[in-house]
Amino acid sequence: MxxxxxxxxxxxxxxxxxxxxxxxxxxxxxxxxxxxxxxxxxxxxxxxxxxxxxxxxxxxxxxxxxxxxxxxxxxxxxxxxxxxxxxxxxxxxxxxxxxxxxxxxxxxxxxxxxxxxxxxxxxxxxxxxxxxxxxxxxxxxxxxxxxxxxxxxxxxxxxxxxxxxxxxxxxxxxxxxxxxDIEGIEYCAVMKNIIALACGICHGLGYGDNFQAVLVSNAMHEINTFLHAIMPVPRDLSGSAYLGDLLVTAYSQFSRNRTFGNMIGRGYTVKSAQFEMNMVAEGYYAVESIHEMNKKLQLEMPITEAVYRILYEKVSPAVEIQILKEKFK
Structure with missing residues (x-):
């Protein structure tokens, strides 16, 4: 057995x-x-x-x-x-x-x-x-x-x-x-938590579903850019292990990363949000790691960098998302 x-x-x-x-x-x-x-x-x-x-x-x-x-x-x-x-x-x-x-x-x-x-x-x-x-x-x-x-x-x-x-x-x-695709799955799981933080922050700031759809669409491009730079192998990011995992984390009421981001968007400090949640939002740690990796890669990753600045440099979420939205198409 x-x-x-x-x-x-x-x-x-x-x-x-x-x-x-x-x-x-x-x-x-x-x-x-x-x-x-x-x-x-x-x-x-x-x-x-x-x-x-x-x-x-x-x-x-x-x-x-x-x-x-x-x-x-x-x-x-x-x-x-x-x-x-x-x-x-x-x-x-x-x-x-x-x-x-x-x-x-x-x-x-x-x-x-x-x-x-x-x-x-x-x-x-x-x-x-x-x-x-x-x-x-x-x-x-x-x-x-x-x-x-x-x-x-x-x-x-x-x-x-x-x-x-x-x-x-x-x-x-x-x-x-x-x-x-073990590495692709892992990196995509790391990235989708960062995107879910961004979605939560925007929701907390009062942005609606229309904007979140644009955010997630741009996020897929960002994830693809990152994965291609790390390991350029053919993969279909529309699969459930990639896009599916991103969508459920970005939209679901059960997503702790989205919940954490929502609290930040509503004005919580990082410490107060962590204390009230009493659970770990992996994206908080992941965004620092990806930020450090991107110092060498020098990729255009506006969503990741926006989340990093909000959480680690204490930039106003309202100001950062205002800047971010101008980069979206």
Whole structure:
């Protein structure tokens, strides 16, 4: 029987545990907080995120011992914010993941290092790209909890591994498909969070759907420019792993990046918005990483740079978006 370790206790980790356990996959679920583990063991639900989902403890094994959770699992799903990944994995030796397949459910970059999660795993833990997968949407955890029809793309250099993992996820409300563009999926996931921040900021400022449509259209050009500069390989950005993931993050009420941006547009400071949300908006860290990368690339990326100036240089959102909109067609 397949055994999967899920690292993280947030909403996306909770949704993935739901999918896997309902497919009768044995899941070792690592959570940092011992109180959350005890709550799960007693009441069969996560007290902090998507608490309406009840778990069958025949298949779900919550614990705080990270090494134990990983030891018996073939698949290791990483579902903690990128900014905290290094801290979470500090107790592990660099040979811990030997012969295991790592699956990143993280849509962000490692801050300050400005590298993708897959690159971090290869550099830090010697995990080859052929033993890594990434999960792409469009798919919000809250809709998984409601069992709304959802689609996932599993990216990997090894399509057989991607297909194997797809089979663990497929059920009556989740369709999963393999794709070999692992880096393209990761970078697109990073970029779409930045665009969702911009959409939220504009919504908070009172801009309507017409303007947001223009913003997203221009964003696709910006994403394409960036991806082509990083790795110029043929890819269809109209696919659900690219455009679909962007649209759901830019428009959905469940998007934490859009929510965060909306608060900034309404006048919240970064710190006050982070405090009130009590969740991590990956785009906040990602925009700094992409900004630093673009110092070398020197690409025309007006949306990314506008979001960076608003969040990190404290430029007025109203002023910055006024300048940005003049660049749109």
């Amino acid at each position: 397949e055994r999967v370790a899920v690292i993280g206790g947030g909403s996306w980790a909770t949704a993935l545990v739901k999918i896997l356990s309902e497919n009768k996959v044995q899941v070792n679920w690592w959570l940092r907080n011992p109180e959350d583990v005890q709550h799960l063991l007693h009441y069969q639900h996560n007290p902090r995120y998507i608490s309406g989902v009840t778990f069958d403890l025949t298949y779900v094994h919550p614990a705080t011992d990270l090494i134990h959770c990983i030891k018996e699992a073939k698949w290791i799903i990483l579902a903690v914010p990128a900014a905290f990944l290094h801290t979470a994995l500090v107790p592990l030796a660099n040979c811990t993941f030997e012969d295991k397949i790592l699956v990143s459910a993280i849509k962000g970059m490692i801050p300050h290092q400005n590298i993708l999660v897959t690159d971090y795993l290869e550099q830090t833990f010697n995990v080859p790209s052929t033993h890594q997968c990434v999960i792409a949407g469009p798919c919000h955890a809250e809709e998984v909890a409601l069992e709304k029809q959802s689609y996932l793309t599993i990216g990997s250099c090894d399509l057989e591994h991607a297909e194997q993992f797809c089979r663990l996820l497929r059920n009556r409300y989740v369709k999963a498909s393999p794709l070999d």
